[in-house]
Structures are given as C-alpha cells and as structure tokens.
Amino acid sequence: MRHTLFRAALLAAAAAALPAPSVSARPVEGTGTAWTIVEGLTTEIGPRPTGSAAEARARDWGKAKLEALGFRNVRIEPFRTLAWQRGPEHARLTAPYDQPLAITALGYSVPTPATGLKAPLAYFPTLAALEAAPAGSLKGKVAFIDHAMLAAQDGSGYGPYGDVRRKGPGIASQKGAAGVVIRSAGTDEHRNPHTGITIFPQGVTPIPSGAVSNPDADLIARIAGRGKPMSIDMTLLGKPYPDAPSGNVIADLPGRDPSLPMILLACHLDSWDLGTGAIDDGAGCAIITAAALAAQKDGQPLRTIRVLWSGNEEMGLTGGGGDAYLKAHGAEPHAVAMESDFGADHVWALKTTFAPQNAPLVKKIEAALWPMGIVPHPGRAGGGEDVGPIIAANRLAVVDLAQDGTRYFDIHHTPDDTLDKIDPAQLQQNVDAWGTVLKVIANEPGPIATVAPAPEGGD
Amino acid sequence: MRHTLFRAALLAAAAAALPAPSVSARPVEGTGTAWTIVEGLTTEIGPRPTGSAAEARARDWGKAKLEALGFRNVRIEPFRTLAWQRGPEHARLTAPYDQPLAITALGYSVPTPATGLKAPLAYFPTLAALEAAPAGSLKGKVAFIDHAMLAAQDGSGYGPYGDVRRKGPGIASQKGAAGVVIRSAGTDEHRNPHTGITIFPQGVTPIPSGAVSNPDADLIARIAGRGKPMSIDMTLLGKPYPDAPSGNVIADLPGRDPSLPMILLACHLDSWDLGTGAIDDGAGCAIITAAALAAQKDGQPLRTIRVLWSGNEEMGLTGGGGDAYLKAHGAEPHAVAMESDFGADHVWALKTTFAPQNAPLVKKIEAALWPMGIVPHPGRAGGGEDVGPIIAANRLAVVDLAQDGTRYFDIHHTPDDTLDKIDPAQLQQNVDAWGTVLKVIANEPGPIATVAPAPEGGD
Numbered sequence A, B: 001m002r003h004t005l006f007r008a009a010l011l012a013a014a015a016a017a018l019p020a021p022s023v024s025a026r027p028v029e030g031t032g033t034a035w036t037i038v039e040g041l042t043t044e045i046g047p048r049p050t051g052s053a054a055e056a057r058a059r060d061w062g063k064a065k066l067e068a069l070g071f072r073n074v075r076i077e078p079f080r081t082l083a084w085q086r087g088p089e090h091a092r093l094t095a096p097y098d099q100p101l102a103i104t105a106l107g108y109s110v111p112t113p114a115t116g117l118k119a120p121l122a123y124f125p126t127l128a129a130l131e132a133a134p135a136g137s138l139k140g141k142v143a144f145i146d147h148a149m150l151a152a153q154d155g156s157g158y159g160p161y162g163d164v165r166r167k168g169p170g171i172a173s174q175k176g177a178a179g180v181v182i183r184s185a186g187t188d189e190h191r192n193p194h195t196g197i198t199i200f201p202q203g204v205t206p207i208p209s210g211a212v213s214n215p216d217a218d219l220i221a222r223i224a225g226r227g228k229p230m231s232i233d234m235t236l237l238g239k240p241y242p243d244a245p246s247g248n249v250i251a252d253l254p255g256r257d258p259s260l261p262m263i264l265l266a267c268h269l270d271s272w273d274l275g276t277g278a279i280d281d282g283a284g285c286a287i288i289t290a291a292a293l294a295a296q297k298d299g300q301p302l303r304t305i306r307v308l309w310s311g312n313e314e315m316g317l318t319g320g321g322g323d324a325y326l327k328a329h330g331a332e333p334h335a336v337a338m339e340s341d342f343g344a345d346h347v348w349a350l351k352t353t354f355a356p357q358n359a360p361l362v363k364k365i366e367a368a369l370w371p372m373g374i375v376p377h378p379g380r381a382g383g384g385e386d387v388g389p390i391i392a393a394n395r396l397a398v399v400d401l402a403q404d405g406t407r408y409f410d411i412h413h414t415p416d417d418t419l420d421k422i423d424p425a426q427l428q429q430n431v432d433a434w435g436t437v438l439k440v441i442a443n444e445p446g447p448i449a450t451v452a453p454a455p456e457g458g459d
Helices: A004-015 A032-045 A053-068 A127-131 A162-174 A214-226 A278-294 A321-329 A356-372 A388-394 A424-441 B004-015 B032-045 B053-068 B127-131 B162-174 B214-226 B278-294 B321-329 B356-372 B388-394 B424-441
Strands: A072-085 A089-095 A099-101 A103-105 A117-124 A142-145 A179-183 A209-212 A230-236 A239-253 A262-268 A305-310 A334-339 A347-353 A397-403 B072-085 B089-095 B099-101 B103-105 B117-124 B142-145 B179-183 B209-212 B230-236 B239-253 B262-268 B305-310 B334-339 B347-353 B397-403
Touching: A032 A053, A032 A278, A032 A424, A032 B214, A053 A072, A053 A239, A053 A305, A072 A321, A089 A103, A089 A209, A089 A214, A099 A214, A103 A230, A117 A127, A117 A179, A117 A214, A127 A142, A127 A162, A142 A162, A142 A230, A162 A179, A179 A230, A209 A214, A209 A230, A214 A230, A214 B032, A239 A321, A262 A278, A262 A321, A262 A424, A278 A305, A278 A334, A278 A424, A305 A321, A321 A388, A334 A388, A334 A424, A347 A356, A347 A424, A356 A424, A397 A424, B032 B053, B032 B278, B032 B424, B053 B072, B053 B239, B053 B305, B072 B321, B089 B103, B089 B209, B089 B214, B099 B214, B103 B230, B117 B127, B117 B179, B117 B214, B127 B142, B127 B162, B142 B162, B142 B230, B162 B179, B179 B230, B209 B214, B209 B230, B214 B230, B239 B321, B262 B278, B262 B321, B262 B424, B278 B305, B278 B334, B278 B424, B305 B321, B321 B388, B334 B388, B334 B424, B347 B356, B347 B424, B356 B424, B397 B424
Parallel strands: A117 A142, A142 A179, A179 A209, A262 A305, A262 A334, A334 A397, B117 B142, B142 B179, B179 B209, B262 B305, B262 B334, B334 B397
Antiparallel strands: A072 A239, A089 A099, A089 A230, A103 A209, A117 A230, A239 A305, A347 A397, B072 B239, B089 B099, B089 B230, B103 B209, B117 B230, B239 B305, B347 B397
C-alpha cells in the first residue's frame, strides 16, 4: 500500500499547518533517580558489551553518577576476562527457496569462513530430537533446532527453551555438525534475533552458531513441513576475545553501625551489543541505586548498603563481575544479597532465603510489602549472576523481588532492548518495593544468620 | 539476565523429558484458499521487490496458482519500469555519543560514498520546521526529520506523517543538505526501520536518504534535547535501477453474460525487500482471489470477475502495474474496480463511489454487509494504486472494503512483514466480506454508470 487510500488525508494535510512541538512528544519520559540513570546509560553510552571501550566508558559514567548521587567509596575495580566479539553476520536459505534470514551469532560462536558456510540444513523440532540423532549423522551439515518457548510471568520458559541456545550447539558439534542455527530463545514475533552465550563443554569443538528470529524460524519450520531438502549459506564472523578488560563499579551508603554486616545490591553494567541494555540491565542498576537512596529518606539505616554495578555478566563463562567481587570482597561481612536483573516491569512476588531463626525478619518484610500487593512466593530466592558467587561462598541470605517477566523475553538480548520498552511507572514501583525492603533489612539490629545451601546444588 | 533466576526451572527441565512435536506448533496456521496463497507466496517466494528475479518467480508462481484454482485466460503481461535496488547500509551516530543506528535506505535514495557520508546532523522536530530552514543553511549537513505518527484505525496518520518520507528528502536537498535521515513512517517500537519511496521533484538533486527505527529516532530526539552538536556516519548504497523488468498477472472468471462490463479486483504482487510481503500485499492477492472464487459458489455470476495481481506497485514512480493495466486493457468494458492493499485485519467499513442512479445497488451492498457488522462510511472510495489509473481514466465506480489499520503501520515496509502477522480468522473475514459484495455487484443486471470525478482532483 502506498498512498492512494489516503488521498483525502493528504489533501487535508496540505491545507493544514503541521503541529510544531520543539521535540517530538512520542516517547514516554519518566522522572526521578532511576529513570535518570537508565535514560543516561542508554542515551550517553548505549550498547556496552564486555571488554568494549563502551563498557569502560560506562564504568566512568557510573562512577561519576554514583558520586554525584552522594555515594561513598565509589571505585572502579578492573579485572581481565574471556569475552566474545561480534563480527559481520548474514545468512540466506538457498534451497528449496531463496530467502534471506534475520540471523545473529551466539556468544562464543567461532567464525564461519569469510565467504560463508554453505551446507545442507537439517531440521530438529526439539533439543531431544537433536540428542537422539545418531553419532556422525550431522557431518557436513548445519543443524537447525526449533522449540516452542512461550511467555510466562516468572520467565520459566527460559530454563528449558534457553537450553536450546546454551546446550544445542555443543550437542550438534558432538554429532559432527559444521554449524548450528537455533530458533531464538525469545517470545516475540519480530525479525530481531536474540543473542546470548552458548557453552561448548570441555573437549567439544566449537562450531559457528547463530539464532534466527521467530518469523524466520517459522519459515524454516513451514519449509521443513513440505519435506524438501533445505540448505543454508551463512556468514557469522564473531569470535572469542581472550583477556578482555572489564571491571566492577562499587559504591557504599555507610550505615550508622559499621560493625553490622552490610546489605549488597547488584545489577550489571555490561549489556549485549545489539540493543542499548535498557531492560538488561540498565534498569537493574537504576532500581538498586535509587532504592538505596530511598532507604535513607527517613534517616540513615543501621547497616551499610553497597551497590555493585557488575562488569561482564553476559559473557562470564570463566568468570564475570560476580566472581571478581567475591575474590576482592568475600572476606568482608555481608548479611543479605539482592539483585535486579529481570527488566523494569513491576514486582509481583517476594522470595527469600533466610535461616529459620530470621523468620521474624521475613514476616516484617512481608508486612511491609503487603500494602503494595506483592505476595510471598514459595519459590527459593536465587539472587542473580552477580551475587551468585558470594551467596554460594558465604551462604548469604537472599531476597528476590520477582518482576513480571511476561514481556521480558520479547526484548531480551535483541536490538529492541531500548529505553522506550521501560514503563516509568513500573520502574518506579520497583524502586518503591526495593526501598521498602531495604528500610526493613538495613535497620535489622539483630544477627542475620547464614543459610544452609539448597538441596541438589541450588543456592 | 543470564540464567540464575531460573535455576529451579533448569533443574526441573533436566528431570523431565522435553515435549517432542514433529514440527513446532508455534505459528497459528490457517486454512482455505486465501491462507494457502499468502502462505505460499511468503514461504516459497518471500521478498519480491520490483525488477527482481523473485518478482519474476512470483509471477510464474501466481500464474500456476491461478490456473490450478480454475481461473481462465491466465496470463503474464510483462512491462519495463524504473525501479530501485537496495545496497549495503549501516550508520552510527558519532557525536556527542557513539551509538549504532538501525537504518534503512528509502527507495530512490542515491548512494553515499562507499566509505560513508560523515556530516553534522541537524535536528528538525517537524517537516514544517525543515521547510522553515533558510536556503543553503543545510549545506554539508545531514538533516534529521522527526514526527509523531500515531496508529489510527483508518491509517490516516500515513497522510501527513508519511509526507516526511515522501517530501522531506526533496525539501532537505533544496536547502542544500548532503543527506537526510527520517524517523520511520511507522507506529511500532522495534528496531526495524520502515522503507518506502521518496520523491525528488524534477530539478531537485537526489540525496542519500534513510529512515531510522522509532527507538533510534527517540534516541536522536533525546540527544537533540541535550543541546549538544550531533554528527553521523552513514553508508547507504542503494540506487535507482532504470529499465527493470516487471509484469502483471491477470486472470478471469467469466460471467454468464459476456456483454456486461466486468468487475476488476486488484492487489499487488511485488513487495518491499525487507519483509516477505505478507500484509503488503500477499494478503490482498489472497483475499481478492479467494473472494472471486467464493462468489461462484451459489452459481456463476452474470458478470466476469477479473483479478489483477499487479507488478511494481511499491516503486511505481513513473508508472507501475496500474498504468500498464490501463494501457493494455483500458478499452475493455469495466463496471467496478476494487483493491485490497491494507493488510489482513478485518473489514469494518464500506465506502463506495457510484453514480446517483446506482443508489439501489449501494443499498443492496449495504444490506448484504449488515449482518457482518460492516458499516457504511461517508468517506469517498479510492480503490488503490493498481486500479487508480483505470478508475481515473474510465471514471469507474469503486467499492472499498476498509480494513482495520490500527497495527498496519507497525509492520508496513519493515522486515516484520511476515506471515505470522496475519490472523487467519481476520483474513477469512475479508474473504467473506469481499465474496458477499461480489455476489451482489457481479449479479447486477442493470447498467452501472460511470462516476463524476471528485472535486479538487480526487478520484
């Protein structure tokens, strides 16, 4: 459709003057500390993949911001890490029909030849079907792995269906595949494939690995259903990037009683390169920082609150910001760890892991959240990647404020991770919920005990 | 967020067998003739820009399909045309912040240097603001034109805001600009910019012209709001493609009385290259074709129904399929023209242009649509690009079945124009509405008069 249908509108437009705001009023703008942080990070820094100059700029930006907000002991703690760097990437289905594919490489993919990998494409409807393929049966082929991830409020689809990304390429390599393409681990219908790391186990040869968008995967599935042999020509030039520079930004709001173990709040500053790291995880840094300040409003809390804006969460295969933090700060007294790394939509549930003797503290947290509609949930709190190492090593108590993740995997790890996806009102609800919890736990005078590890290797 | 939050889900997944459907059940599949056509075109042909080998394959595909469906006199009528061909394209904002931009060239853009056009970026909040810029003030600069198009059921935002694309580059060139970037003429929030042709009037120097996605335009607007000078580095290598091959596919369902002027139904077979031409306009070809067949179900109608699957609608600057059709068939007797080129969402309103003496026929059409909830609308029927020339030349009566366009400009001219955007139930409602109208008008025994042209140069 070009424009005849709108000829009347065109004539009307020619007659009337256009409105002339000074700047387009289109995006919804927020206010407040949290909005300012995520707006600034996405506008002034943008994508900040591990090891990049942008990640370094983000650390400097973060240090200046945290100092301006009144935090103490603000410091950048550099570390070196394995990372991964994207290269040019494109692909076409070449048989039975010639169709371009919207593709992106997975982190820790190895490059195809610069002239492309041309191979038959073998369709597997599930990861289980791939696992069942005979040894050697994929020699010279590219495996396509389909799946059926659906949106869920708690994001639980990302466990089993995210495994297509995490484990699928390694399994395909073990069957002899020359490359692998997966349906994105995502719940949207846009031509923006979802990246994320894949994991080649020790001894498994890394192979070129990419994800296509859901509409492209639908196309491949329809063609597979016609029973005609498929082939692909794909160029993915991203590659691992050893010994990359990264770093954590750490800042404190000292408590009235420095002898009491502190409360650690974490987010991650690095982002995937395709978007601008708004929901993953600029929002998290915005929420924890604004909440730490909000907890000071009725007077300085008893305990120190520390914020950790972690480096290299996304590519932390052999060690990310959480590991670096444990190494540098594991000997310091910590009482509770919390992390925000699931977008900017509203908090709906509370999960905690406290020792039985801290049950009264849990009741106080639940009571404080009751007026906000945030419900206690029987699931076990896990924290997140950036606090995971210190939680495990020091057996810390954990509080999770579970966010609504219904649309999180529409956007996660795609070019669509941009500021406009953040609803300022829901972002502020996160800050309010976190601030409410912090006022309780940072003012807890009694001992907060260490927590027995979960059975079966959980936190 | 990587995966710690979902450790419980991961453990559960490890314990349970994954479901194993033979093909992922994710996309909603339709049935029936219309679905089969649009599914086939998008799956077996895909993008089919004017002048391409894919457009030629689509003509062959269409001829075979129409013959298989029982149409008569199925023929391909080739013509030559001016067209435009995309090249590699990418851009970055280079100051005050380094940020990649999701950009696509507009049709009839001329190429930048292969090494990129590096220039200051001047922000204009509206087309009117650009028009008000002093002559020569844009010399050496790239103009950015913002706007605030909103979704509307009748798509009327595309008139005034689409003009940013149609007219903005020409105006910027007249002010001396070296290039132009616009906010996409689209209503979505995805990193998929909207293409479409721009029009450089006679005597105006064509300049490189691109559109960025809405989130990128939001970013530029936010930076403009900070008042810091901006600059861009953009590479857009698409260029005009003179004397390209295109063609129409034409097929008839003969009526019982060959002496009565026929009913012409049109859609366009070409599509933009970024998507697969599902809603624009595979759906239109699907709807008109299935409806023409549906009109035969209660017996052969009096009048011949002809379908025109037009070539080169999208790039028809100096003549497209509608002009070629007029030239070849303008002398044949036509009674009514109709076109479907506004997606696949449901029909909600009826617009007609009939001569006053055919008021009883209009009443019959309205009565037939009454049980479907489709309301008579006072707007004037326009047809579409593919029937526009013959309507104007032969003063044909027109029937428009107005579709719900609320989400049309989320998808229009983007990579997201894929089959999954079509709701099979709404597609079928279109077929039912068209079939209902066709049964009335193709069985009209009395004369259907020519129509006086609209005042002020309308149809």
